[in-house]
Amino acid sequence: MLRFKDEIVAEHMTRTVKTVTRDMTMRELQAMFAADDFNAYPVRENGHVVGFVTKLDVLNCFAFSAGGTAPRYDDLMKRTAADVMTPDFIYVSSSTKLTRVLQLMVEHRIRAIPVIDADQQLAGIISREDILRALDRCGHPVQ
Numbered sequence: 001m002l003r004f005k006d007e008i009v010a011e012h013m014t015r016t017v018k019t020v021t022r023d024m025t026m027r028e029l030q031a032m033f034a035a036d037d038f039n040a041y042p043v044r045e046n047g048h049v050v051g052f053v054t055k056l057d058v059l060n061c062f063a064f065s066a067g068g069t070a071p072r073y074d075d076l077m078k079r080t081a082a083d084v085m086t087p088d089f090i091y092v093s094s095s096t097k098l099t100r101v102l103q104l105m106v107e108h109r110i111r112a113i114p115v116i117d118a119d120q121q122l123a124g125i126i127s128r129e130d131i132l133r134a135l136d137r138c139g140h141p142v143q
Contacts (some may be wrong), residue, residue: 004138009101010109012134015117019044020053022082028140029058029081039111042122043085049114049122051085058084091116094123111121 020029020041032041043051047095047123060078061084090104101113105128115124 004135005097005099005132007098007138008094009092009096009115009124009126010100012098012130013094013126014130017042017114017122017125019122019133020081021045022050022080022085024081025077026058026061026079026084028078030077033058036065039127042082042114042125043081047064048120049089049091049116051081051087052089052114053085054111057086060084062108081135089114092126098131098134099127105131109139 018032018036018038018041020032020043022043026033027042028090028094032038040052043053050070051128057091061079064070090108092104093103094115096115104110104113114122114125114127115126117123
């Protein structure tokens with residue numbers, strides 16, 4: 001386990017990342033979530049990440065109070081990623097230690113974190129699964 005504390009994001013992140021645009025509809029987002037089995041997508045505009053949209057963000061649109069009027073399903077499905085995304089999101093760099101990523105994921109209960117480079121461009125994404133694989137690899141003695 002001592003090896004884990006020296007591991008950095010660059011060695012474990014997913015470099016090819018699917019992204020969405022601000023104008024993508026809820027219907028399109030829902031189809032992507034189902035097809036890819038991802039929990040989140042970075043939202044890109046002009047090459048920069050401007051937000052992060054998760055399955056929970058999408059589900060939150062369907063939550064309404066018991067005393068309120070239920071919105072029409074078709075109206076909700078026309079909403080866009082810009083309407084539901086989180087514009088202030090947590091991100092890390094490729095040189096961030098995995099111990100810090102693990103701390104952020106546990107503390108904020110998040111499943112994936114975008115990796116942003118020095119030019120504010122998307123370099124990849126690091127997920128819980130990536131962290132679990134790194135823990136497993138570091139937990140086994142080197143042979």
